[in-house]
Amino acid sequence: MPKLRMSTLPMKTLHNTSVETCARSCVQESSFDCQSFDVNNKLQSCRLHNHSSADDRMSVIVSKNTDHYRTYFERLFNHLPNHILTFDHKRQIFNVSVEQCSRRCVLEVTFRCQGFDYEVKLGNCWLTDLSPSNSHGLIPQVNTDYYERQSTGPLEYFLNFGFGNLQQIEGEQIYHKRVIGVSLVACAHLCLAESSFKCTSFDYIYDDKSCYMSMYIAANVYGLVTSRADDKNVVHYEFKDSYLRRFYPSPYSAVLGHNDKIVVGVTPSACARKCLEETDFICRSFDYQVHEGTCLLSTKTGSDVGGLILQGTSQVHHFEMKPHLDCGGHLETESGDFASPNWPRNYEHNLNCSWVITVPKFKIIRISFTHLILSTESTESCNQTSDRLLIVDEDRKNCLGNNIREFVSQSNNITVILFTNEFGDAPGFHLQYKTDWACGGHYSTPYGEMASPGWPSEYPPSQNCTWDIKAPPGVRIFLTFVKVDLEEHIKRPCHSSYDVIEISEDVANTSTFLCGRYNHFTYNSSRSRLYIKFSSDNRVEKSGFHAYYTFVYDDKSKLHLTPFKENLTSTESYDLFNITSLLEFQETIEPENENYSNNENLESGTNIHYIDYRLQPTAGTPIDRSNLTLQTERFPMFKIENELRFVIAILATCFSLVLTVLFGVIFITCRHYRRSHLKGHQGPVYLFNDDDSSLYEKDNTMNGETEKRRDTDIENQASLADVSFINPTYDGSSRQLLLPSCTSIPSAVNS
Template identity: 75%
Template structure:
């Protein structure tokens, strides 16, 4: 390749990737191997990422691979690979060989052929070399290629399946499709075929005619009337068939009819499936470590990611049986994948992790060492920060943790180490550690490796939770039982200490309390699940158990202890509470009083954190309308019958300020007047009714004296009865018509593969609902 062509390729390649690309993701690592020839260029003191970037951006020659000496951090660039003629690799203790991995930029469809009208043909090259040729092609825009496996022929093309009316089944020929960055990147192409029809079920829920393949994918993503999980696209008439079913729900795809050759099936890839490289109609049969039946492909991917008994690197999925086969092997480990022809067994290989740093937020997430699920590289210095909401903690669960150990001792200087920094405390984790629980809402994970050896590394999952105890000194804070609101674990013994400055009191509010009920026993610390509130050793404790909504507690001092204990039997939701400091300026003049109101202040009926000045020069008289207002809940009442022993809780009917008492009396007067008015009105209506009834009886009596009174004669009565019977039959007929028409209730999600039997939900209704399903 000359310099001009390479510059053109660099420009086109920059359009392909983003500015924050991980360059080493374009290379495949071959550990402890190196080329036998001298390099074209040598660079010193570079990391693997910097060496990979130098190879990609090299313009003086065509860099196809590089050797990385981890001991001296030397980067050696080559203009060929071990697949070139007369080239080979030899064993090296401290050097890794990296070859280009352009094959990863394409989606492989085995036993498929795109077209017989190709733009360019290259013979006797590997798949990787063919993929590289397609990416580097500058005379036309290469969008994919067909590869003859037996003869090693590479056929480059500039057309897509939509331009060639679909894919053609062809044994021993694979089609490699350039991965898209638009709506199609969220879907997996299964090649020719369509969903099977189930008797009595509408497989397709919406049909759109005359749209492109990309537009069909966009319609499926944007659909909101049902959950679109797949679509079939007919290339001849550009028709799009959206469905809430996947192939596993209908026993696979139909691939035997000739009219299906112009139909392609696409399925949505969720967050789990997007972590894998899919290869349809292929497998690593005979190497599975674990088998799971009756699951979807997404559930199979999740089980592979969360497997902790072995390192799951790939899985095979059998569509018709819904069977998931987890494996520690990939295609490269067993000499290549086994083609399954038209048998619907698909292979999924886990994508390697390339992140060596990051800032993670959210309630949960995953993290792994670089190159996972393969061995990590040398001379790494990675750092990740995990942050969850304030007042919560982080629970880290390791599915795997295995680092290289030079001796029996671990966590020594200059060795491979995994460190977690939490509140300026550094913890070095040993191999096979399963869990780490933080003391704060922010932790930093450090991963440091040397140049001597490597190992699989680590993979973890983190999630946020409420702390089981802690020491709180902030003006405002929140506490909850662990697991809130999903439920606290059994045998918990948690202690929270809330410490305010001297002379400052603590206002505690329980928004919700849902503990095990104490049956025929008092609420104390030795029975069932209980909350104990204590201020010091001199005062007796206050106990909470059972179920309450909104309780408040006013401390008499500046220190408050909250104890939570659960037994091993029954677990409920738990409790959620918050506290705030109440400074002396907000208390009444009586220092011994625990009242939280004063006539000089304005209060509102909720509790929110505010910063109250602590300066000694601050006085009540200086409070203005623009001054901070302290929000205190004055109307919190218990809702359960379970007693509260030694109630220091503020039950506001006993401690309302005068203004609220006046309001309460006014409301009582209004209620009494309303009741009195209702009684007077009822009496008046009763009198009117009795008077009218009396005069009506007198009138009927006068009529009876003149002769009998018939409301209907015989003819009118028979016609009336007849009309009633006809009207009844008409209503029944409309009901039958309504039940015969299709409705949304008639369309149920049937999963015969997993449920074992068909289920259909029929909801009777007076009016029919028009079906949104197009057959």
């Protein structure tokens, strides 16, 4: 409550504290029951109270620099009107509010309180240690509400709609899978893990512990059936996606009469998304009518209108947006959203919040503000005395004024900073960001990527983008288009097409044009400079193009030599691509013509400046010229090349000789081992089964004496009763087979 404070004296006062620290102190206070606190934004003091503004006996008074806060334990429970859980309660508390009952349940120490039933008219609170998963289900009860402690297991992804089941539609299979004999938690887990269809809801019958899973929600089948047919105790649960989990649900409740926009024929998830993305007003809640699929957006919540209106069994549900709590963070996803602390309510005083957004390299960040409303103490929105929002992008600070809708970065890393003072406050900001491809840019690294804005979705109309790729002198550029999908032009040349890509190496040179569709296209430049231009008209848009490039080094690159820029700044990094040398070279005098012959200048021997790269931790770190050692030496390059070739030839010859000797030793050893082993063997070597071995003996005119020795060997072998497993190197008659290998032959094993 802004600019208000409790009229009574506090129980404790803290100094030099923030709102977050004051709230934590109130929750952790053990000497008394802290129910609210006041924060003086100018003095940064905190006053803890054992009463709150919700008490009828207490009052709040106006205070210029002080805001009043109270605890909200009720938010820790899911509210289900006109239902009770059980008649077997652990404790009863008379004449208390819902907030007080919630506090008693959270702070209960004699048992684990899982929820409570609350009699609305009498103000009676009934605490219980049961939950729907370990009881007999919910019971319809007029004028009594059930408050369920928020779960941390599979059930936290589902919203409990109480008693009822999906309506059956003629000709449609409503339930797609049924499982009997499982718990409620197991049913929720099965629905989350289902892969044969998208499970979005389930009905659970407590009588026989059966789980009915479905891809439909109540809005798809015109609501739930709440009649007690067959006296089955059934409860309906629906999945909450990422949008619905941003809201506090209150089934069978509404803020009727305070709706600012109506949308018909949408799901609850779509309604939640529309509330989050609303730009005409600050949407704080919405009501959803199940039967018609109607979404009613509102700037009001239950506390703004004196409480929600209960709808009995009418299937109208209320959803209130959860406040944003983070004051800064590091976001690395390619899309997301965040807002000022306490959004959609007014932000706090004395804030200094920083959000860092990092997306993949070669991409940019596109920010869309649904709202940006800051408090200003002067006519200038970015005055040092006013609340202000800054975006730091490549060392450039951009101060954003109120009502700005869009910001596009120049790099893949930005920082969003919010400063607030101790005076006024305002709603703040809510933004959504996503990655995109830049419309043009300058590239000088050995590798890079580029694409039309919006890729792989459609590019915007009326685009005129230019990418400038500059390689070191003597280095060419290899460009690859992974895919090109532009507006088709059949009866006109490509260079005059509506949407076209132009590739050129110089303004005066002949250009290469691309239009229509290509699955793959490559371009190899003859110079060290390349321009890529993309233009589109204002009518038909396609997905555009995606391309990447690499530097192609000439013969000098074989020696791992790369020209070094003379005017390199202290903060500029020079990334290496497929280069293993620790030295970078720079010629003393660079010729004006980029097509000069490197070999002619190098063969004659020239003064070469080189930089010892070992002074740097890695090749990708920024180069600080003050830490580099610049030396000048005479390098006869042709002598170095001949010496390297001679050394490589000698090493290759030595390596071949070593391999030849090694293979010879292995071959002789294996041959000797095999002969010695066969000499001690008393029978022939059988490599086949019984039929094949007889043919083998016949073809080799084996005498009867050999057959006799073979029969004798079989009689002397161990019987099957003495063996434990069958070795695959033995046949059915337990005859040992010798494999033609230099590995040792296993001895007789038990089969």
